[in-house]
Amino acid sequence: MSARGSYLEIKHHVLGKIRGGDWPPGTLVPKERELAEAFGCARMTVHRALRELAEEGVVERRRRSGTRVALQTTRSAMLEIPRVDHEIERQGATYRYRRLARRLVLPNDAVAGHLGLPATRQALRVDCLHFATDVPFQLEERWINLDAVPDARAESFRDTPPNVWLLERRPWFEAEHVISAAGASARHAERLNLAVGDSLLVVERRTWNDTGVITYVRMLHPGRFYRLRTSAGPAPRAPGPAGHASFGPQVPLPSTP
Amino acid sequence: MSARGSYLEIKHHVLGKIRGGDWPPGTLVPKERELAEAFGCARMTVHRALRELAEEGVVERRRRSGTRVALQTTRSAMLEIPRVDHEIERQGATYRYRRLARRLVLPNDAVAGHLGLPATRQALRVDCLHFATDVPFQLEERWINLDAVPDARAESFRDTPPNVWLLERRPWFEAEHVISAAGASARHAERLNLAVGDSLLVVERRTWNDTGVITYVRMLHPGRFYRLRTSAGPAPRAPGPAGHASFGPQVPLPSTP
């Protein structure tokens, strides 16, 4: 599992103590020098092990005070939000895209606030649908800040989905996601081929650049299809990248009657 | 911002090149030795900077190939799932708890699978409600694996919510979350004081220990109240812990008519 004398061995040792109940929350972990001596390695090796455990939230470290086993008040999980077309194809369905509408609008106050624009400034509104094997999978309602992305004026988005188009020319560096549930309005129901009031999982996303908010998008999914999955834990079973296995939404597969 | 000659300086330098568009996705980042020479520091310092950028998904590293600016196909976000009572009180509402039911049951096949139990083995089912200022905020439907937590047999959960009780005696080390939307059934509607069919945000969680699955819980929230918020990005505005600001669900505050 872990090479002898490596920082991983030390991580596993400490984790084992905590998992086994030998070191309950609040316990003072041996100091770096002591662990280094005990394992017969350099202090830097111990340091890396403890630093990674601290980053994972397993222990808390403070100068002079030492390293303590953290209390489990909250746990964070990695949530990976993949590109919708990738996700659909990864699950073996066929991806199809349709642009529904594209127009310049004066956003309402809420959206203007999200975009960081004055309410008198036009933004580009694009609506489109993403299909998984002809079943509507995601309804995308997007506002694009034309100050941040002026070349969007010349783009029709008839064939290229806005998310792909934007990713290719405006890399973003910060994002905020809000996940909620809502009932389908008449318009949503019609577009997603649902009944009015059916449950939708709504993911809203704002992305920033150095220049400010690039885009605000509301992604609506039939609740029965879309499931965001996260997995977290300092000691993953399958050693995935960054120690987090992650899954995307669940795509409706062609039913076999 | 970043100390001279530090690994942070190198991180910011590389990030700046990427953000500024000088190094589009796919660009080969200078090798560690070159950067170390350019910055007049040791290779380990450069190594740490690049390793952290790789962990954040900004660059991709492969031995012999070198370090490349990653393409932004997916982005991951930190999702912090706090304890429901903490979250309610943090937002200034009053937390109240009520146990609805507690009984030994034979779980159905789906739940048995989640718990990793044979369908003939009993599990403990606990239903309870969490209120924010007398408004139902979360309906909790929980199954507890009695093989993993035998002392739960003797606990009534009348005053102590299962999540708190479990956290105090069975720390867990791995969890899986599934987030979806669903319409309220008749029973859900009654318990949450909603209409049948109203949208719910459903968070399912399974937690593991060394001994196996501890518990499987379904947490149902009125969609209009509960919003999970995440924030992500390699270059956060406010330097928070681990570079991720995070928020909990939105609590219904007492309305001021």
Next chain:
DNA sequence: TTATCTATTATATCTAGACATAAATGGATG
């Protein structure tokens, strides 16, 4: 008593080397 300064100490970072490891490369061989 209270506030402030100081020494101590554990973590945080850095250095200049070393060897390990994986993968791309080019050459030798069939």
Next chain:
DNA sequence: CATCCATTTATGTCTAGATATAATAGATAA
């Protein structure tokens, strides 16, 4: 031409030091 192998090389890890930084505890002064 295809296959295999040794070489090269960039990253991954480790060592044994060093200095920097922050927070505690104790000493001192107001």
